[in-house]
Amino acid sequence: MTLWLDFETRSRCDLRSRGVYNYAQDPSTEVLCMSYAFDDEDVVTWTPDQPFPTRVALHIGQIRAHNAAFERLIIWYVICPDFGIPEPKLEQFYCTATQARANCAPGSLEDVGRFAGASMKKDHRGAALVRALSIPQGDGVFREDPKLMLEMIQYCEQDVRSMRAVSKSMRELDDEELADYYVNERINDRGVMLDVPLARAAVKYAAQELDDIQVVVREVTGGVLTSVRSPRMREWVQERVGPEARKLMQVWKDGVEKTSIDKTVRANLLAMENPDEVPPEVAEVVQCADDLWASSVAKFSRAAALSDDQDGRVRGAFVFCGGSATGRASSYGLQVHNFPRRCADEPELVRQAMVRGHQIVPQYGRRVTDVLKGMLRPALIPAPGKSFVVADWSSIEARVTPWCSGAGDDKLTLFRDGADVYKVNAAATFRCRVEDVTKDQRQVGKVQELACGFAGGVGAFAAMGRVYGLSLPESEARKMVDAWRRANPWSVPYWQELEIAYTRAIRNPKTKMKAGRVTYYFDGLHLWYALPSGRVLCYPFARIEDEGVTYAKASWKPAADAKEWPRARLWKGLACENITQATAADILRNALRQLPDVVLHVHDEIVVETDQPEAALAEMQRVMATPPAWAEGLPLGAEASVMARYGK
Numbered sequence: 267m268t269l270w271l272d273f274e275t276r277s278r279c280d281l282r283s284r285g286v287y288n289y290a291q292d293p294s295t296e297v298l299c300m301s302y303a304f305d306d307e308d309v310v311t312w313t314p315d316q317p318f319p320t321r322v323a324l325h326i327g328q329i330r331a332h333n334a335a336f337e338r339l340i341i342w343y344v345i346c347p348d349f350g351i352p353e354p355k356l357e358q359f360y361c362t363a364t365q366a367r368a369n370c371a372p373g374s375l376e377d378v379g380r381f382a383g384a385s386m387k388k389d390h391r392g393a394a395l396v397r398a399l400s401i402p403q404g405d406g407v408f409r410e411d412p413k414l415m416l417e418m419i420q421y422c423e424q425d426v427r428s429m430r431a432v433s434k435s436m437r438e439l440d441d442e443e444l445a446d447y448y449v450n451e452r453i454n455d456r457g458v459m460l461d462v463p464l465a466r467a468a469v470k471y472a473a474q475e476l477d478d479i480q481v482v483v484r485e486v487t488g489g490v491l492t493s494v495r496s497p498r499m500r501e502w503v504q505e506r507v508g509p510e511a512r513k514l515m516q517v518w519k520d521g522v523e524k525t526s527i528d529k530t531v532r533a534n535l536l537a538m539e540n541p542d543e544v545p546p547e548v549a550e551v552v553q554c555a556d557d558l559w560a561s562s563v564a565k566f567s568r569a570a571a572l573s574d575d576q577d578g579r580v581r582g583a584f585v586f587c588g589g590s591a592t593g594r595a596s597s598y599g600l601q602v603h604n605f606p607r608r609c610a611d612e613p614e615l616v617r618q619a620m621v622r623g624h625q626i627v628p629q630y631g632r633r634v635t636d637v638l639k640g641m642l643r644p645a646l647i648p649a650p651g652k653s654f655v656v657a658d659w660s661s662i663e664a665r666v667t668p669w670c671s672g673a674g675d676d677k678l679t680l681f682r683d684g685a686d687v688y689k690v691n692a693a694a695t696f697r698c699r700v701e702d703v704t705k706d707q708r709q710v711g712k713v714q715e716l717a718c719g720f721a722g723g724v725g726a727f728a729a730m731g732r733v734y735g736l737s738l739p740e741s742e743a744r745k746m747v748d749a750w751r752r753a754n755p756w757s758v759p760y761w762q763e764l765e766i767a768y769t770r771a772i773r774n775p776k777t778k779m780k781a782g783r784v785t786y787y788f789d790g791l792h793l794w795y796a797l798p799s800g801r802v803l804c805y806p807f808a809r810i811e812d813e814g815v816t817y818a819k820a821s822w823k824p825a826a827d828a829k830e831w832p833r834a835r836l837w838k839g840l841a842c843e844n845i846t847q848a849t850a851a852d853i854l855r856n857a858l859r860q861l862p863d864v865v866l867h868v869h870d871e872i873v874v875e876t877d878q879p880e881a882a883l884a885e886m887q888r889v890m891a892t893p894p895a896w897a898e899g900l901p902l903g904a905e906a907s908v909m910a911r912y913g914k
Contacts, residue, residue, distance in 0.1 A: 267327045268305055268360075272425045273340050274298045274418050276400040276408055285572045285599050287457075287581040290339035297344060298399065298415070301422040303430065309423045323351040327358070332375045332429045334361035335451065335582065356448055356455075362433045364447055367587035369436045370804050372820045375425060378432050381806070381820065381831055392421050443801070446855045450586040450595065453858075457574070457581035458600075458865040458875070461645045461911075465570040467620040468638050468645070472563035475634035479554045486547050486554075494555035500527045503535075503552065508543035511535055530729075532556045537732035557635035565601065565642055572599050584867070590820045592848040593803060595867065602646075603868055609913035610640035617644065643913030646866070653879040656913075657886040657906035658871035661687060662853070667719050667846045669900045670798065671760035672782040681901040688712040695749040709736060714750040720846070721761045721839030723747055761838040768793060768841060772810055784845050793817065793836075797845065799852040799896050805836055853902070856894040861886060866912065879908040 279292035289295060296314070302322060303309040312319055331337035338359050346353045363373045371378050395418045403409055439447070483491050491502055504512060504525060514534045517526045535552050538544045544552070572580045580600050588596025597603045610616045616630050616637060631637035648654050665681050668674020680687055685700075691711030692703045703711070717730035724743045731737060738746070751757055760782055767781035771788045779786045783798045793808035793815070805817035819834035850870065857872060858864055863882075866873035872890070876882040883906045890904035 267325070269322065269325050269327065269329045270303045270309075270426050270430050271322075271329055271331045271337050272301050272422050272429065273337055274300075274396075274400065274422045275340060275344075278402055278406075280401075283568075283571045285580075285582055286336050286339055288572070288574065290336075290343040295340075295344055297340065299419050299422055301419070301426045303426055306430075309426045311419050311423055313419075318345070318349040318351060323349070325354070328360050329354060329358050330360045330362055330429070330433060332361070332425070333363045333373075334359045335454065338451075356451055359451075360439070360444070361447065361586075362429050364586050365433060365436055365439050367585075367590045367820075368439055368443055368593060370590050370806055370820055371436070372590070373585075373588075375428060375432070377823075379428060380824070381818065382432065382435065391417070392425075395421055437802070440801075445859065447586050449855075449858050450584055453864050453867070454582045454584055456863070456865055456875075457579035458583070458873075458912075459577070459579050459647050459649055460569050460573045461617065461647050462570060462573055462578050463621050464617050464641065464645050465566045465573070467623070468566040468641065469563065469570065470623075471620065471626065471634050472566065472638060475638075476558065476563070478634075479558055483551055483554050486550050491551070494551065494558050499551075499555065500525050503527060503548055506545055506548045507535070508540070510540075511538060511543040514538075527552070527555065529556075534729065534732050537735065537737070539737065557633060563635075563638065565605070566638065566645065569600055569645065589847075589851075591803070592844055592851055593801065594847060594851040594869065595854075597868075602866055605642045605868075606639045607643075608640055609643050610637065613641060613644035613911055613914050616641055644911040646912040648875045648910075652875050652877045654865075654909040654912055655874045655876060655879050655882045655886055655906055656871065656909050657874075657883075657890055657904050659850075659853070659890060660903040660905060661715075662850050662870045662902070663846050664715055664719060665901060666849050666853075667842065668754070668756055669897070670783050670845050670849055671756050671763075673760060674754070674756040675899075677754060677756065678899070678901055681903070688715060691715055691750060691753060694753040695746060709734060710746060714746055718747055718750040718754075719757070720843040721757075721837075761842055764841045764845075765838040768795070768805075768836065769810065769815060772808055772815060782845075795845070797848055797852060799849070799894065801848070801852060803844070803848060807831075807833075808836070849897075853894065853897065857889050860889045873912060883908060 275295060275297050277289055277292055277295035279289045279295060281289045284292075299311050299313050301309055301311045302319075304321065312322075329337070338354075338356070342353055345351060363375070366378045367373045372381050395414060398409055398411065398414050399418055480493050483494055487502065491498060500515070504515060507515075515525050515527065515531050516523055517528070517531065518524075532552055532555060535544050536549060536556065569580055574581065583597050583600040583602060585596045585598050587593045588598070610630060612630075616626065619626050619630070620641070626637050627634055631640065661681070664687060665678065668677040680690055686708075688708050688711035689700050689703045691714045692707040693700045695710060695714065696703070696707050713727060713731050713734055713736055717727040722730075724740055724747055727743045727747050728738070728740075731743070763781040764784075767779040768786045771777065771779040771786035772793060775788045775790045777787075785796045787794045787796070788808065791807060793805040794802050795804070796802050805815075806820070807818040808815060813835055815836040816833045817836055818831040822832040822834070824831050854867060854870070854872070858867060861872065861874060863874050863876055864872060865875045872886065874882050874886060886906050887904050891902050893900045893902050
């Protein structure tokens with residue numbers, strides 16, 4: 267028997283800033299109502315002025331909720347202590363938001379309904395009720411309004427009905443997906459310790475730096491811009507850069523071409539060394555924007571707010587299947603997936619200086635923001651008496667892509683033999699021996715590998731080159747792309763095979779079409795593809811249009827008056843990238859099942875907190891270098907090290 271469940275609560279603890287773990291454990295948190303239903307029975311509602319329902323208290327079957335971690339923690343930390351009922355096990359909970367994301371749909375209940383076409387009109391009443399009843403008013407007192415409370419009960423009941431209907435309309439999570447979800451939740455429950463004094467010191471330094479940045483912006487722009495957050499920022503930059511730089515500012519977002527000054531655009535503009543394209547004063551303002559929007563300040567502030575007051579741990583950082591197109595995990599709150607990879611050279615010394623309030627510029631960085639970026643990772647620390655063991659896979663995407671093609675054994679042999687693939691690329695490009703490849707030539711080989719693996723052309727090579735300080739004319743860039751493809755003869759046929767397979771699948775519903783190690787299947791509505799692991803993903807509401815195959819992209823948000831969810835184009839490079847990243851995610855999941863005491867994981871990296879670092883190091887290297895049973899022939903390699911802080 268399945269129990270469908272939803273809570274409405276109130277608290278003096280701010281859920282958005284403090285996170286669900288602190289919220290559920292706050293003494294002021296209380297339940298306003300609980301709406302529930304067993305199987306297909308009518309939805310009923312319990313309020314705390316009534317005896318707690320015995321059927322719910324004694325239920326030992328599955329409990330389904332949307333964003334089930336919230337309901338689970340409210341039951342554990344509010345309901346169980348207050349009403350003396352048995353604590354349900356983690357394995358009883360089934361998250362319908364996770365189910366939605368695993369089906370490549372949006373995670374929010376409101377959005378998944380709109381995504382499925384039930385209604386494209388948003389209902390904001392729930393948010394209004396929360397503001398009225400769940401948050402203290404200006405005088406610090408909760409509002410008591412029987413009429414609004416009746417509306418909230420009705421809203422809560424409708425959420426249960428909607429959740430049940432949406433869940434039944436989607437593919438069920440299989441046993442492996444559920445097992446991986448529970449692994450994810452245990453990592454969330456364990457959390458990772460934050461160096462709270464360091465985080466609080468960082469917030470103070472950042473506040474002063476913000477003031478300094480705004481002064482620079484006003485001076486450089488002659489007062490035209492008073493802040494890099496000004497709505498005129500994009501226009502100011504666009505008016506002063508050259509034609510090539512303006513091209514870099516045109517990006518596609520939510521299916522629409524827009525002028526942007528986002529992180530990637532800023533990096534590309536700053537990498538352009540031509541003053542005719544990016545004048546020095548523009549570069550200065552863009553750098554100021556990058557410093558401010560790097561969000562290291564916000565990340566430190568957010569981390570400090572999320573940390574537990576008792577043990578300093580930040581919990582609930584990982585969203586299972588948060589990357590809906592591939593099933594990769596994403597991060598929330600702490601957002602470790604967005605942490606800069608670069609760390610301070612001497613984090614202990616920097617930490618000491620910051621906590622004591624000493625000057626940190628220019629000794630530890632050109633700007634305060636540079637120092638703070640380098641201290642984000644080191645702000646995460648093991649518990650006293652323990653160490654971090656950090657391990658990551660070596661060039662996992664460069665290994666997975668040719669393996670998934672089923673025809674890239676020559677490339678895989680290089681990895682099996684321990685060859686430097688970047689040097690091999692460079693040797694083929696510059697027609698020299700591998701041992702004669704220079705440092706600069708190897709950098710070209712690295713850019714080739716990172717830019718060309720997913721059908722990237724000259725544009726992708728140029729964009730990746732700018733990231734690594736490599737700038738070549740278009741004619742030379744073309745040569746580099748062509749050289750990589752010649753050295754990887756499996757690549758172009760594989761990309762073409764993918765395009766043929768998913769197009770034929772749509773044209774021939776309910777017929778399996780194989781490409782490499784992946785199988786496509788169109789059920790008449792969604793284009794599914796089965797990964798080598800057996801896990802399935804899909805391109806929802808796929809169809810063939812003039813521009814090729816398109817699908818509804820879950821991560822894009824429709825306008826308020828939209829009649830249809832925004833659509834994206836499926837092309838061979840994207841198909842290849844999705845398969846590779848999804849397969850790499852499956853390899854990560856396989857490792858996480860086997861490794862105890864994991865506190866962090868970021869794409870190809872796993873962090874374990876342990877009091878036996880040498881044993882953990884050896885075990886992590888063994889587990890991560892051993893391919894899953896379904897990945898026979900895939901050569902994996904992992905490097906691990908013991909760290910006193912994350913990153914160092």
